[in-house]
Amino acid sequence: MEKIRMAVKRDYYEVLGVSKNATPEDIKKAFRRLAKEHHPDRNHEDGSAERFKEINEAYEVLSDEGKRNTYDRFGHAGNGAQDFGGFGGFGFNGFGDIFDAFFGASAEAETAARPGSDIHARVTLTFEEAALGCEKEITINRVVSCSRCHGSRSEPGSNTSRCPECDGRGRVQRVQQSLFGRFTNIVTCPRCAGEGRIIEQPCSECRGSGKERRQHSVKVNFPAGIDNGNAIRLTGEGDVGEKGGPHGNVYITAEVQPHKYFRREGFDVHYDLEINFAQAALGCEIEIPTLYGDEKLKVPSGTQSGTVFKVKNKGIRRLQRSGQGDQLVNLRVLTPEKLTREQKKLFEQLLNSFNGGQPIKRKAKH
């Protein structure tokens, strides 16, 4: 965007309508005339603000002998600066500063409606609640319009009068003397703060603020698959806006508790299963828990420790997509730590039946 705008940048002399040989006095005169003409306070035509910036920019360069020399030699690229997109060559930081300083704060911004503040809250969910989805009632402590004065800030039945300073308009004109001449600025009325009216008796409930804090309950639906740190947005449930602006939003962040057995990875659920090596050697059928109830898992004979079994579609429903993850069963074969006398005997027989106590041959990996 910036590059395109810069590519069609007009010649600064052309912008000010002066010749290349213009004296500093000519440039100053041309600038004052154009700045007045295109001042956005007077000129409400489309593009006048842009034009005004362009004029300021041209003046900024041409009124400075050093910058003007550089501009005459190198054009918009400035001091050989490679950066056409910026004003690095002339060493200034864009025009926001000049522009804003010139006008002061916009009167618009102060009197206009503004949305209320957002509220951030946290809620703790169990592993199952997050995985399967749930509905919870959440209490929000938010700022609302005062119930006594309905936000008018004035005691019901009392008078409000039109502000004499701004005659009810909320804004007053200020004539400002600046480097570039006299300008009329429109500012927020200091007496009524832009309200246009004077409250004679402030509301006794909110002491004239027009607001109060109230607890508010909402039912929040947490979709299946929500994960730790995910947030739900409740549009318009936040604090009341300023001067008729909309309510802010509420963001509720889920904190999901760890599970006794399960571990989540994406939409898959991991479960660690330990069996002894007789079970591993002979094979077995074992009941394992899943999010959806117990399931039988068949462990075939000769299963090695570290084998992962996949139980299809017993994971977590995918958020905003169809389908669901799997449950992954990570098998660990345990070596018995304590043996009865009889077990010890059996193991000795077992040992002899294998290879008489010699270590298992090293297997080459290839």
Ligand SMILES: [Zn+2]
């Ligand atoms: Zn009130």
Ligand SMILES: [Zn+2]
């Ligand atoms: Zn006023």
